[in-house]
Amino acid sequence: MQIGLNRIIAPSLPLYDFFSLAQRCGCSIIELRNDLTNQHPFDTKNPEEVRDQLAKYHLKVAAINAxxxxxxxxxxxxEELKSLLEYAKSLRADAIVLCPVNGVEREADGASWLERTTQSLSEYGPLFEEYGLYGYVEPLGFRASSLRTKAEAIRAIEASGYERWYRLVHDTFHHHLANEKQYFASMTNLVHLSSVASGPRHTEPTDADRILFQEDDLLATAEQAQALVNSGYRGIFSFEPFSPAVQNLDIDTLETEVKKSINQLFR
Known part of the structure; x- marks a missing residue:
């Protein structure tokens, strides 16, 4: 089992300061993102320099997200995917996270979206094969997501003809939103962790509600993590809190809170 940090946890932190934070928190894995201010996974820095810094902090890039x-x-x-694969290859990353279209009328068009998902995975398959990297498919559990569940994702992966190059992201937030009961440990290569404070709600939780782990958790993240481990999962658990309440913490407090979350979940 490996513990990681997704860069969304501190998006304004300079890249190498983020590396240092991950190391101080006892993490061996990070996820980089291409949806921050400059939309470059490693802030336009030279990949050789970034690799040296990763080695300095004893870190590996699990994936570029997304x-x-x-x-x-x-x-x-x-072509966009090819550019991301070039970035990932230059940093010796394992994968690209694949996020589906969000904001659709699923009830009217679910079968069509499953067909489009299958076609897309089939079209991208040769690129993943060429670069020797994985595509980590991350269903978004929102009601308006074109791909809500991992079960749907597996159907598309198996029909794509490139099952060798695709795996799942299990996100505890999206698993809860989709009301999905099944765990697919053997097809999962990455788990995204966050919590949402429990209590009465009148609307579906959003990314802005996603915080670091807390025991009073609407998502039952600890139970999800344990269910995956019980099913044989031994891969990466990566903290991915989107809440501004986490992102705006000062660095010392953030470090303390990350270590607390790790200890509560895994020690």
Missing amino acids: FQRFNEYTDAKK
Whole structure:
């Protein structure tokens, strides 16, 4: 089992300061993002320099997060993916996270979106094969997501013809939103962790509600993590809190809170 940090936890922190934070928290894994201010996974820095810094802090890049709207295939999207694969390869990362289109009328068009997802995975498969990297498919549990569940994702992966190059992201937030009961440990290579404070709610939780781990947790994240381990999962658990309440913490407090979350979940 490996513990990691997704850079969304401190998006304004300079890259190498983020590396240092991860190391001080006892993490061996990080996820970089291409959806921050300059939309470059490693802030336009030279990849050789970044690799040296990763070695200095004893870190590995699990994935670049994310290739958005992956199941809305176009030739331009394929070129976008190729650029992300180039970045990932230059840092010896393992994968690109694939996020589906969000904001659709699923009830009217669910079958069509599953077909489009399958086609997209089939079209991208040769690129992943060429670069020797994985695509980590992350269903978004929102009601308006074009791909809500891991069960749907597996159907598309198996039908794509490139099952060798795709795995799942299990996100405790999206697993809860989708009301999904099944765990697919053997197909999972990455788990995203966050919590949402429990209590009465009148609307569906959003990314802004996602905080570091707390025991009074609407998502039952600890139970989800344990269920995965009980099913044989021994991969990466990566903290991915989107809440501004976490992102705006001073660095010392953030470090303390991350260590507290790790101890509560895994020690």
